[in-house]
Amino acid sequence: MRVSLFVVVESIGTMLLSFAPTVQCHGYLSFPAAVYRDPYTATSFVTTISENIDLCTFGGKKWNDTPALNAAMFASSFRNSSYSSLREMIDPVVPGCGSTRLDVAPVNVTGASEARWQNDEEHRGFVDSHHGPCEIWVDEHRALHNDDCRAAFTSYPAHLPLDYDALCGGECRLTFYWLALHEAAWQVYKVCAPIVNTNNAKLA
Numbered sequence: 001m002r003v004s005l006f007v008v009v010e011s012i013g014t015m016l017l018s019f020a021p022t023v024q025c026h027g028y029l030s031f032p033a034a035v036y037r038d039p040y041t042a043t044s045f046v047t048t049i050s051e052n053i054d055l056c057t058f059g060g061k062k063w064n065d066t067p068a069l070n071a072a073m074f075a076s077s078f079r080n081s082s083y084s085s086l087r088e089m090i091d092p093v094v095p096g097c098g099s100t101r102l103d104v105a106p107v108n109v110t111g112a113s114e115a116r117w118q119n120d121e122e123h124r125g126f127v128d129s130h131h132g133p134c135e136i137w138v139d140e141h142r143a144l145h146n147d148d149c150r151a152a153f154t155s156y157p158a159h160l161p162l163d164y165d166a167l168c169g170g171e172c173r174l175t176f177y178w179l180a181l182h183e184a185a186w187q188v189y190k191v192c193a194p195i196v197n198t199n200n201a202k203l204a
Contacts (some may be wrong), residue, residue: 026127029176030157031116032107032193034100045187046098057081067131067182068151074181075133075147085142086135086177090190097192106171106194109164115174118157125158126150130180136160137175138167149178168197
């Protein structure tokens, strides 16, 4: 049987594509814009954790419910945990800034009143299925916490209110934390961006 060159080339191309890595389009910090070490994986989570991170707090509970109910279960459990913040739980698991860089020019946030998170592929802020808590810190000040950021911030992009003037004067670091709880393996996101605010009302 004679096989055309076109069929052979097409088959090889299909095989190669099947082995190509895929971008996991979950979302990224668009303002202040984070700079990622590898733009191809910029929207991916950094790692996963599970109830095993603290079995006294999270063990023995149902984590295979709907994403919204998983988020509610996490919020209820977290309030009774020893953690004072999402940052306290995530930092030992993801030290530093995950896949983002700090050795870049700071983003000017003077006059701004929000951070923005978005997924351009699905035209969402937070992906529909990815319910869970998020937190923003500016240096050592917690600027925002919500138990279910997908439910609370539904626009595209997601507009996360921040009072930069109360939190940052001069150069600071903004760090965004997020847990997506749609599966028993919780997806961990940690993103940093250097920022600068020329106002001088930094919280003492």
